[in-house]
Amino acid sequence: MEEEEIIEEELLLVESQLNGLQDKIKTLLDQQEELYERQAQLKALLEISKTSRDTSNSAPSVPLEDWSGKFSWDSQVDDTRFNVFGISSYRSNQREIINSIMSGKDVLVIMAAGGGKSLCYQLPAVLRDGITLVVSPLLSLIQDQVMGLAALGIPAHMLTSTTNKEIEKFIYKALEKGEGELKILYVTPEKISKSKRFMSKLEKCHHAGRLSLVAIDEAHCCSQWGHDFRPDYKNLGILKIQFPSVPMIALTATATSKVQMDLIEMLHIPRSVKFVSTVNRPNLFYRVYEKSSVGKVVIDEIANFISESYPNNESGIVYCFSRKECEQVAKELRGRGISADYYHADMDVVAREKVHMRWSKSKSQVIVGTVAFGMGINKPDVRFVVHHSLSKSMETYYQESGRAGRDGLPSECVLYYRPGDVPRQSSMVFYENCGLQNLYDIARYCQSKKNCRRGAFFQHFGEAVQECNGMCDNCVSSIELKDIDATYHTKIIVSLLQEMQQNDQRATLLQLVDKFKTKWKHSAGCSNEAVDLKKEEIEQLIVQLILDRVLKEEFQHTAYTTNAYVVLGPLWKPALQGNRPVKLTSASHSQDSGDRFKSAKRNQMSNLEAKLDDMRRTISSRNGGIFPHAVLSTEQISLLNCHTPTTIAELEKLIGKVKTDKYGSDIIEVMRSETGSGKDSGDGAKRQKKDKGVVFVESSEEG
Ligand SMILES: Nc1ncnc2c1ncn2[C@@H]1O[C@H](COP(=O)(O)OP(=O)(O)OP(=O)(O)O)[C@@H](O)[C@H]1O
Ligand SMILES: [Mg+2]
Numbered sequence: 001m002e003e004e005e006i007i008e009e010e011l012l013l014v015e016s017q018l019n020g021l022q023d024k025i026k027t028l029l030d031q032q033e034e035l036y037e038r039q040a041q042l043k044a045l046l047e048i049s050k051t052s053r054d055t056s057n058s059a060p061s062v063p064l065e066d067w068s069g070k071f072s073w074d075s076q077v078d079d080t081r082f083n084v085f086g087i088s089s090y091r092s093n094q095r096e097i098i099n100s101i102m103s104g105k106d107v108l109v110i111m112a113a114g115g116g117k118s119l120c121y122q123l124p125a126v127l128r129d130g131i132t133l134v135v136s137p138l139l140s141l142i143q144d145q146v147m148g149l150a151a152l153g154i155p156a157h158m159l160t161s162t163t164n165k166e167i168e169k170f171i172y173k174a175l176e177k178g179e180g181e182l183k184i185l186y187v188t189p190e191k192i193s194k195s196k197r198f199m200s201k202l203e204k205c206h207h208a209g210r211l212s213l214v215a216i217d218e219a220h221c222c223s224q225w226g227h228d229f230r231p232d233y234k235n236l237g238i239l240k241i242q243f244p245s246v247p248m249i250a251l252t253a254t255a256t257s258k259v260q261m262d263l264i265e266m267l268h269i270p271r272s273v274k275f276v277s278t279v280n281r282p283n284l285f286y287r288v289y290e291k292s293s294v295g296k297v298v299i300d301e302i303a304n305f306i307s308e309s310y311p312n313n314e315s316g317i318v319y320c321f322s323r324k325e326c327e328q329v330a331k332e333l334r335g336r337g338i339s340a341d342y343y344h345a346d347m348d349v350v351a352r353e354k355v356h357m358r359w360s361k362s363k364s365q366v367i368v369g370t371v372a373f374g375m376g377i378n379k380p381d382v383r384f385v386v387h388h389s390l391s392k393s394m395e396t397y398y399q400e401s402g403r404a405g406r407d408g409l410p411s412e413c414v415l416y417y418r419p420g421d422v423p424r425q426s427s428m429v430f431y432e433n434c435g436l437q438n439l440y441d442i443a444r445y446c447q448s449k450k451n452c453r454r455g456a457f458f459q460h461f462g463e464a465v466q467e468c469n470g471m472c473d474n475c476v477s478s479i480e481l482k483d484i485d486a487t488y489h490t491k492i493i494v495s496l497l498q499e500m501q502q503n504d505q506r507a508t509l510l511q512l513v514d515k516f517k518t519k520w521k522h523s524a525g526c527s528n529e530a531v532d533l534k535k536e537e538i539e540q541l542i543v544q545l546i547l548d549r550v551l552k553e554e555f556q557h558t559a560y561t562t563n564a565y566v567v568l569g570p571l572w573k574p575a576l577q578g579n580r581p582v583k584l585t586s587a588s589h590s591q592d593s594g595d596r597f598k599s600a601k602r603n604q605m606s607n608l609e610a611k612l613d614d615m616r617r618t619i620s621s622r623n624g625g626i627f628p629h630a631v632l633s634t635e636q637i638s639l640l641n642c643h644t645p646t647t648i649a650e651l652e653k654l655i656g657k658v659k660t661d662k663y664g665s666d667i668i669e670v671m672r673s674e675t676g677s678g679k680d681s682g683d684g685a686k687r688q689k690k691d692k693g694v695v696f697v698e699s700s701e702e703g
Pocket of ligand 1: 087088089090091094111112113114115116117118119252253377378380402403406407633635
């Protein structure tokens, strides 16, 4: 008997030691997993750095040319730029890219959203003999581009699932026999990977020497490391294999060095000339607002923000997490007097197109969309992009918010953040490649009340830091911040989870907040220094602890959904022992109001600008397929406002031949009525208007 007791006692001891060991093993395995992940990343980075060094050492056949030098086509290019595209000067890198394409090189272009990538392939497409093929991922994007080109009188068409038989026949004839007028053909990647018929026509076009250029827009879709991988993009490598002598240009706004390497490999363009421009968008003001846990309050705030800051129907986008949320938010905004439509992937193509058109023509003010709305949307005068909840990564946020201000004018990117939104996203992305890591990067961006928002983008894209110039909330904030010592609160959270895990229980973030509050009531007396935290601050602390790996998320599928639970992370022990002080940054009061952006933005339209704006809308409604911004860009309106041309000849010098031929008489009529006709009212009026000072925040423009 006694012997049995001794054995049982030892058995218990061994079992408890085993339990202890298993915990340690679990922690070590977690650490191992993280280290493996980091190891893989570092290896990839090393590989990239070696390859790019090798390529630059061992590729004398790609001479380092001066792409901004003189070329035989200079005058032709300048003439087309100004007279056809109505663009008065190049933006950074555009000229160099166009020259390298005109020289027949393959080119990789990384240029920020709105930087002007389209011109880089559209201009050579117009000048080179033959047809340019453009691969683009979305129907809406293709439609935008084709309509824009048609407005400039450039023969462009698209071949997609919506193309009618007659146009399809016309396109196939143009490819096969060189009949009809076709300069630029847009297709979705599925056409390349799925339509044998199309590929055979394209081959015929190539054999006849009529395929002049291949452009892959939104090229990051090729890489599964990018934020918007599309399987059909993977097959685009075939284009270089089939048409090795045709220059290829791949363009994207966002590509980390890993994605760049991937693109070069997948598209088979190892000798491509690479142009990388800054990711900085100096005209965008970034801010994060605290989001209320009450849905209606959030909508009230968004509605107030729109109607107070943008009372003149200025265009904007509100991004939502789910389709249902989109519909709800659009309805509620309409209920508050804002003309808003929703847009998501569940709608049929016709309905989506209708919504897109209304907005593009500024007939509705806001599109409330899911991620389905927008890659590369070409509306240049989007003044604000609001995120109703956080995006799934810094890259996605950069891309989505980057739809604001593509015309270079001051615009605003606002993100409504609540820590409780993190698990909503994490349960959607945890199975993706680096999904959680990416989400935690944007959560870090949102949680920060001190760091420059712009700086976070530079860090993410591995670029040297540039001045923010007071264009983010954290850089201009006058709110007093204080650091709360949350070491004791952290101990409570960790011990709570430890207890729960011992009892095989789990808690979601919100359940953990409730449990914390109950426990706090009973144990607060133990530490007379620890301050009481508000509910939002507890949520913020838990997310901070997840980001710092004291805690971590675990996921479980149910029949209807995936639940995200908060459990102990690899670094829970030092936190429990209070060895690592934990600080939580808190703001003394909520939102800040005065900032430089607001005064920059308050650049009211002059009467003349308002009239020209009305005129472009009228012309747009008269000609079904032309957008107001294709008639005159906001930049061109400002130019006319400054120079007040009153003759066709003067006008042509400002906006080029094609637009003057098309809209010159309408414009001159407006100019004359507003300036009291006068050439003679001239100089005085001109000076006055120039002095009004147009606020352009451009990156690097060249003459
Ligand atoms: N040199 C220029 N001067 C003035 N405006 C320009 C110039 N180049 C392009 N633009 C205008 O800038 C806007 C954005 O250009 P574009 O659509 O080519 O951007 P993008 O780089 O393709 O952006 P995204 O990544 O969002 O697709 C357009 O309205 C275009 O007409
Ligand atoms: Mg584009």
